[in-house]
Amino acid sequence: MNGWLALIAVGGAALVALIVVASVVSVRRERRRREGLRGWAARYGWTYVERPKTDWADRLPGRNRRGLSLVLSGVLDGYPVSVADYEYTETSTSTTSR
Known part of the structure; x- marks a missing residue:
């Protein structure tokens, strides 16, 4: 039973880490997209x-x-x-x- 508990804990921690990484990647991608749009707008007036x-x-x-x-x-x-x-x-x- 103790092995299952450890496996569940590791799986839960991995899931939380995956969610955090996905969130960070998403925020950075959106920031780059907006910077690109801002640059395009400045370039074309x-x-x-x-x-x-x-x-x-x-x-x-x-x-x-x-x-x-x-x-x-x-x-x-x-x-x-x-x-x-x-x-x-x-x-x-x-x-x-x-």
Whole structure:
């Protein structure tokens, strides 16, 4: 029984370590992605804004203002353009019970 307990403890520790490493890798990858977007915006004369305050986010699916994480804005062929990074979670409910 003692061997099983040790095996479970080692497995749990390995799982926690894997989760921590995956989280660190994810954060670093997102940071590099944002730095790349910021550099692209500067190179092409666009603006880069993180967590912008906008009213048009209410018209997006999910109506999640906090889902708008960044906006790139500039001019393309004479027209003002904004490109946003937006996410929301779709939920559903059921009124039937079984």
